[in-house]
Amino acid sequence: MKQKYEFSVQSHRFINSAGKALMPLPARYADLQLLEQAYEQMVLIRTFDQKAIALQRTGKIGTYPSVLGHEAINIGAGLALHQEDVFAPYYRDLGIQYLRGVSFVEQLMYWGGDERGSCYAKQPEDLPICVPIATQFCHAAGVASAIKFRQQARAVLVSGGDGSTSKGDFLESLNLAGAWQLPLVFLVSNNQWAISTPRYLQCHAETLAQKAIGAGIPGVQVDGNDFVAVHDTLTDALTRARTGHGPTLVEAVTYRLGDHTTADDASRYRSQEDLKKAWEEEPIKRLRLYLSSQNAWDEKREQALLQRCKVTVEKAVADYAAIEPDVPTAMFDHLFATLPEDLHDQYEELRRQTQEASHD
Amino acid sequence: MKQKYEFSVQSHRFINSAGKALMPLPARYADLQLLEQAYEQMVLIRTFDQKAIALQRTGKIGTYPSVLGHEAINIGAGLALHQEDVFAPYYRDLGIQYLRGVSFVEQLMYWGGDERGSCYAKQPEDLPICVPIATQFCHAAGVASAIKFRQQARAVLVSGGDGSTSKGDFLESLNLAGAWQLPLVFLVSNNQWAISTPRYLQCHAETLAQKAIGAGIPGVQVDGNDFVAVHDTLTDALTRARTGHGPTLVEAVTYRLGDHTTADDASRYRSQEDLKKAWEEEPIKRLRLYLSSQNAWDEKREQALLQRCKVTVEKAVADYAAIEPDVPTAMFDHLFATLPEDLHDQYEELRRQTQEASHD
Amino acid sequence: MTNMTMVEAINLAMAHELNADPDLLVMGEDVGMNGGVFRATVDLRKEFGRTRVIDTPLAETMIVGTAIGMATQGLHPVAEIQFMGFVYPAMEQLICHAARMRNRTRGRLSCPLVIRAPFGGGIHAPEHHSESTEALFAHIPGLRVVIPSSPLRAYRLLLAAIRNPDPVIFLEPKRIYRAVSQPVDDNGEALPLDTCFTLREGSDLTLISWGAMVQETLKAADHLKQQNVHCEVIDVATVSPLDRRTLIASVCKTGRAVIVHEAPRHCGVGAEIAATLQEHCLLDLKAPVKRVTGYDTIMPYLRQELRYMPSVERILSAANEVINFGS
Amino acid sequence: MTNMTMVEAINLAMAHELNADPDLLVMGEDVGMNGGVFRATVDLRKEFGRTRVIDTPLAETMIVGTAIGMATQGLHPVAEIQFMGFVYPAMEQLICHAARMRNRTRGRLSCPLVIRAPFGGGIHAPEHHSESTEALFAHIPGLRVVIPSSPLRAYRLLLAAIRNPDPVIFLEPKRIYRAVSQPVDDNGEALPLDTCFTLREGSDLTLISWGAMVQETLKAADHLKQQNVHCEVIDVATVSPLDRRTLIASVCKTGRAVIVHEAPRHCGVGAEIAATLQEHCLLDLKAPVKRVTGYDTIMPYLRQELRYMPSVERILSAANEVINFGS
Ligand SMILES: Cc1ncc(C[n+]2csc(CCOP(=O)(O)OP(=O)(O)O)c2C)c(N)n1
Ligand SMILES: Cc1ncc(C[n+]2csc(CCOP(=O)(O)OP(=O)(O)O)c2C)c(N)n1
Ligand SMILES: [Mg+2]
Ligand SMILES: [Mg+2]
Numbered sequence A, B: 001m002k003q004k005y006e007f008s009v010q011s012h013r014f015i016n017s018a019g020k021a022l023m024p025l026p027a028r029y030a031d032l033q034l035l036e037q038a039y040e041q042m043v044l045i046r047t048f049d050q051k052a053i054a055l056q057r058t059g060k061i062g063t064y065p066s067v068l069g070h071e072a073i074n075i076g077a078g079l080a081l082h083q084e085d086v087f088a089p090y091y092r093d094l095g096i097q098y099l100r101g102v103s104f105v106e107q108l109m110y111w112g113g114d115e116r117g118s119c120y121a122k123q124p125e126d127l128p129i130c131v132p133i134a135t136q137f138c139h140a141a142g143v144a145s146a147i148k149f150r151q152q153a154r155a156v157l158v159s160g161g162d163g164s165t166s167k168g169d170f171l172e173s174l175n176l177a178g179a180w181q182l183p184l185v186f187l188v189s190n191n192q193w194a195i196s197t198p199r200y201l202q203c204h205a206e207t208l209a210q211k212a213i214g215a216g217i218p219g220v221q222v223d224g225n226d227f228v229a230v231h232d233t234l235t236d237a238l239t240r241a242r243t244g245h246g247p248t249l250v251e252a253v254t255y256r257l258g259d260h261t262t263a264d265d266a267s268r269y270r271s272q273e274d275l276k277k278a279w280e281e282e283p284i285k286r287l288r289l290y291l292s293s294q295n296a297w298d299e300k301r302e303q304a305l306l307q308r309c310k311v312t313v314e315k316a317v318a319d320y321a322a323i324e325p326d327v328p329t330a331m332f333d334h335l336f337a338t339l340p341e342d343l344h345d346q347y348e349e350l351r352r353q354t355q356e357a358s359h360d
Numbered sequence C, D: 001m002t003n004m005t006m007v008e009a010i011n012l013a014m015a016h017e018l019n020a021d022p023d024l025l026v027m028g029e030d031v032g033m034n035g036g037v038f039r040a041t042v043d044l045r046k047e048f049g050r051t052r053v054i055d056t057p058l059a060e061t062m063i064v065g066t067a068i069g070m071a072t073q074g075l076h077p078v079a080e081i082q083f084m085g086f087v088y089p090a091m092e093q094l095i096c097h098a099a100r101m102r103n104r105t106r107g108r109l110s111c112p113l114v115i116r117a118p119f120g121g122g123i124h125a126p127e128h129h130s131e132s133t134e135a136l137f138a139h140i141p142g143l144r145v146v147i148p149s150s151p152l153r154a155y156r157l158l159l160a161a162i163r164n165p166d167p168v169i170f171l172e173p174k175r176i177y178r179a180v181s182q183p184v185d186d187n188g189e190a191l192p193l194d195t196c197f198t199l200r201e202g203s204d205l206t207l208i209s210w211g212a213m214v215q216e217t218l219k220a221a222d223h224l225k226q227q228n229v230h231c232e233v234i235d236v237a238t239v240s241p242l243d244r245r246t247l248i249a250s251v252c253k254t255g256r257a258v259i260v261h262e263a264p265r266h267c268g269v270g271a272e273i274a275a276t277l278q279e280h281c282l283l284d285l286k287a288p289v290k291r292v293t294g295y296d297t298i299m300p301y302l303r304q305e306l307r308y309m310p311s312v313e314r315i316l317s318a319a320n321e322v323i324n325f326g327s
Helices: A034-058 A070-081 A094-100 A104-111 A135-149 A168-180 A210-216 A227-242 A272-280 A283-293 A299-321 A341-359 B033-056 B072-080 B094-100 B104-111 B135-148 B168-180 B209-215 B228-243 B271-279 B283-293 B299-321 B341-359 C006-020 C044-048 C059-072 C088-096 C134-138 C151-163 C214-226 C244-254 C268-283 C300-310 C312-323 D004-018 D044-050 D060-072 D089-100 D132-137 D153-164 D213-226 D244-253 D271-283 D302-308 D312-323
Strands: A001-013 A086-088 A154-163 A184-190 A220-222 A248-253 B001-011 B086-088 B158-159 B184-190 B218-222 B248-253 C003-005 C023-027 C053-056 C076-080 C114-119 C143-145 C167-171 C179-185 C197-200 C204-208 C231-235 C236-241 C257-264 C290-294 D002-005 D024-028 D053-055 D075-080 D114-119 D144-146 D168-173 D181-184 D197-200 D205-209 D232-237 D238-239 D257-264 D290-294
Touching: A001 A210, A001 B209, A034 A094, A034 A104, A034 A227, A034 A283, A034 A299, A034 D181, A070 A094, A070 A154, A070 A184, A070 A248, A070 A283, A070 C312, A086 A135, A086 D238, A094 A104, A094 C179, A104 A299, A135 A154, A135 A168, A135 A184, A135 C088, A135 C290, A154 A227, A154 B094, A154 C214, A168 A184, A168 A210, A168 B168, A168 C059, A184 A227, A210 A220, A210 B001, A210 B209, A210 B299, A220 A227, A220 C268, A227 A248, A248 B104, A272 C300, A283 B184, A341 D302, A341 D312, B001 B228, B033 B072, B033 B094, B033 B104, B033 B228, B033 B299, B072 B094, B072 B184, B072 B248, B072 B283, B086 B135, B104 C003, B135 B158, B135 B168, B135 B184, B135 C044, B135 C214, B135 D060, B158 B228, B158 D044, B168 B184, B168 B209, B168 D060, B168 D168, B184 B228, B184 D044, B209 B218, B209 C290, B218 B228, B218 C151, B228 B248, B228 D168, B283 C003, B341 C053, B341 C300, B341 D168, C003 C006, C003 D114, C006 C151, C006 C167, C006 C179, C023 C059, C044 C053, C044 C059, C059 C076, C059 C088, C076 D044, C088 C114, C114 C151, C134 C143, C134 C167, C134 C236, C134 C268, C143 C151, C151 C179, C179 D114, C197 C214, C204 C214, C204 C244, C204 C312, C214 C231, C214 C257, C214 C312, C214 D244, C231 C244, C244 C257, C244 C268, C257 C268, C257 C312, C268 C290, C268 D271, C268 D290, C290 C312, C290 D271, D002 D004, D004 D024, D004 D044, D004 D153, D004 D168, D004 D181, D024 D060, D044 D053, D060 D075, D060 D089, D132 D144, D132 D168, D132 D238, D132 D271, D153 D181, D153 D213, D197 D213, D205 D213, D205 D244, D205 D312, D213 D257, D232 D244, D244 D257, D257 D271, D257 D312
Parallel strands: A001 A220, A086 A154, A154 A184, A184 A248, A220 A248, B001 B218, B086 B158, B158 B184, B184 B248, B218 B248, C023 C053, C023 C076, C076 C114, C114 C167, C143 C167, C204 C231, C204 C257, C257 C290, D024 D053, D024 D075, D075 D114, D114 D168, D144 D168, D205 D232, D205 D257, D257 D290
Antiparallel strands: A001 B001, C003 C179, C143 C236, C197 C231, D002 D181, D144 D238, D197 D232
């Protein structure tokens, strides 16, 4: 007896690289306001991103991972989330975090090596950036479990790169999300590279979305340079999650247009031609072309936007520069809810030495 | 633009629980010798298994995991392997190991708490039993990498339970096997339980074989109570591996007819009815019925076989009983290739104390 | 007040807190219907249901990682790792996240979870079921590491661990899960999480131990008493943070110390205690601080495991060396 | 003989052995085309090809587990973990398998692999890129843990690690990857794997350190010399197994010791050394053995990291305490 089980993964794209709609856009984009807002946020993120790279070059912040090429994913996801959802980011989610209320100043503090950058004054529940690859997927599964336990109508979005899909944590969490039918959406930003490791060395599968199949949950691929595809698919997936219809894996295909981080030099391992080809697909231009084709954008608005973005970013940089460094003893203040007696001596030693140093 | 990627998993069964062939058996089973041999080995394994449980009850060995219900998988896999292949077992692979040349005495030593049970006098390359779930999959990937690196025409078979498919190591190894196109076959013995955890709590997917899809490799499901399905599928998969056609995941579906181990009491968490139903599917009876239906088996042969099995097992038990315990200092002898000077004192202390104890 | 074993006391503490704290969850492999492979969670599923007593898939990274996520939402997960030998897949989650969530967010989020794991040798279990690696956790800032050595302390320390707002690794010496019984009152009273327990007072020698080895240590103290050597016996109980004050006070008084633990010696918790004692009691020490420990080799399989573990004889021999030092 | 940095010396040692040993493989994330994020494997791919210098998927459990499997087949994998902060997913494979393959099979199979990982703070890296947790590995019987502190010792110890038939954790103090240069002769000569290196002889005080802290320790010794305190400076280099003999001999001679390491103090390798010294030198000790270490808290992000790490000042202050003890 032979039996056959069949599975499939859909791939979505609405607007191509020439800014042309390949089919009618879903109803929610009929009024162009949402797309204009998305476009403005994408430009703002890119403006900040370029500034952050410059700040690293002049030693004002530490190693920084550019989001160049991730703008549609970032803003698509950020706009699909509701305030009461929870977001578990990775380090290339600047724009999602920004839309969640994590300020540019906080982001600069974080990348500048100040723990207070993860205080998220306006966002009490989102998780902080997770540096060890893929570990955030488990936390997100835990948050989603708590939400399910409390029978709340909220969703969790967790995010990682193509490289992160090779690591056990991702796969274990995906499996759990299926087994427990968690209100959890997995977003994989497939930018073709994990530092220098190309996508094809990471995994032999045609898509990363098909990893969902092994967990028995829906997997969808979207063009990660197409804001509409990202936003539409995530909106649906998050709605399903909030309404008790379980998890989804969304793979958003893009290309990392910058170096891995400011500590990296991508020219060592990838060709200029590939990069040039990838630039033709980049997300901002195509949305502008689409908006222009709908008479919803023009050069004047563009210039005004760039000016606004510049002002916003400069203000954040100035605010960041004005922040006093934390007291060194802060490293003990949040270790435990209350400092155990056993550590009082070390705390005192540090305090004393800091004072001496500042008196020198 | 919408694109659709399609995938599938085949499920195979040749002989049903009534011992009836559901379709013509593949050519390699035309001559019944192979099936007779398989049947005899399955009965031998079950005889040994029952003895081992008895030995645990009387304190002659430690905790022991019965293979009851796994006989077709064990013998199907064992007979599909070539001597020059490498096998990476888990703890419920008694029969595979036995066919690989790991003697019953070695197996009793292992379960009896004597490290020398993993010396595998006749099997220099197979890996020892792996207790931490799923870790063996990575080792097997490494062995397969070595084989590929040396361009040898050998395959690696690695084995685990349904529970092990939830753990990262399994999934990371599956992914690597795809990315590197390793000569590696993954065998998942899906016996419906991971101790007390039922298969449906382990994973929401319809089959475990479909986990292959996320790694971009073929996945196949077989009836693990049907020797022919197991043996045929593994033979093909191992041949593909040996000839440079890459990895395969094979899920063999059976039912754990015994307790998880002798330390477990399955009646705490599963019903008698389920167990009774599972017994109807068990692998030995159905192969006997098939052989009988082909006039290749009868009661006389059965009795002779049982007698032979008994003698073989009793001999192994007697040989095991005659083995002197290892010297305690053996715990240092194989820690490193040569004992570091820093440990000489501890070695001496142990030696002295052992002597004193034996003089008391 | 019922007489009970340590594993029963642990069960009782969880039941108590499941009743008292609606945010408490018990999770892990086989903790539900099966009640845990050692029956530590027995009947909890029946009483509190499957949403609060949760069987997980087989994946320790995920178990601990998920518990961390739950904890950031204010739940109080008590996650069982079936044996300490299987906790290592969760090391990254413990070191990089559980221990850091509060610090990383400067107190915005925290991680009030308990990881329970049976540990230690002596019950003739298979490979990996018998090791003691508490030192690995003790070295990680941000984790508390607690080890009970009697039913009553197990009940009270587990209550404390559960109520503590930070992550606690709670290691249960399975060799004495059922070896001793003791009356335990289910009064919900917790012990502090950073004090040693002085089980016997004495003036000649301080015996320092934790976990199952406390039993052997007490037996050794009995023998020594017959030799007219009066031992102070301390159960460290909280190996991190450590109650150095009690240990130092005792050894400054007795001038002699023997530390007993099952784990390998090299870089074990005994090293930290010996280092601390010499730092603070040097002038009072009449002999070097000695350690009686597992050997620095792989824990043998069951046939030889008792050769590996500290025995009363080994403790006595070290105690006598310390007592006769210099004479 | 070329002047080179430590990271260049490490590269040279791998190139040397790739030439000499056809069974040697280099593997890890980004070790190929990119030559490693610190360039430790630069040009090796070009010279030895993609079958011997292998980029892996992003999965540390798998990297180490696969290397173990390769090693059982007689290959000699040198696996890079990109930063020590990312080695924890591999703990289970290291503890349960790499450290045990030989013992488990009574010598039938073995595990001749090297895990290389940059570690330690001071280069203004992001979170998790700066910790020092060598104690976790040192506590595991069956693993060797080696830490070079100069380009020449890096070259020679890495050769030794590669040629050693057992698993070696080779930790590279990245703060001094490029900080010092030294002539290194590519003569293929290895150092022993279980000896300390006495960098300076002295009679008043033994300063014991390893990794990047050796630089601070040497600077402290210079200062102390000006105070007329003659320090013996020892680079431990092999924290497991430990060369206790050299350490004991030195401290029995000087009567005073300060141990310096970056890792947190509690249950760090410094504790083991202090415990050993008091055990064997008690009567010679003129002062308690002191430890100057990272604090028992989370390594801060880059803005404050230098506050966390031992500084020359902190070493001097401890040295002076030890020297003035009792007076
Ligand atoms: C567990 C772990 N291993 C290694 C690293 C080092 N590392 C940082 S980013 C990165 C590549 C990640 O690639 P991907 O997931 O594709 O995300 P991307 O950076 O491309 O957005 C690596 C290997 C890490 N942070 N954590
Ligand atoms: C990492 C790890 N976690 C937990 C265990 C304890 N344990 C031993 S067997 C088992 C269940 C395994 O189930 P499965 O993989 O289905 O194999 P089966 O025993 O059913 O053949 C568990 C949880 C272990 N050995 N290793
Ligand atoms: Mg990527
Ligand atoms: Mg099973």
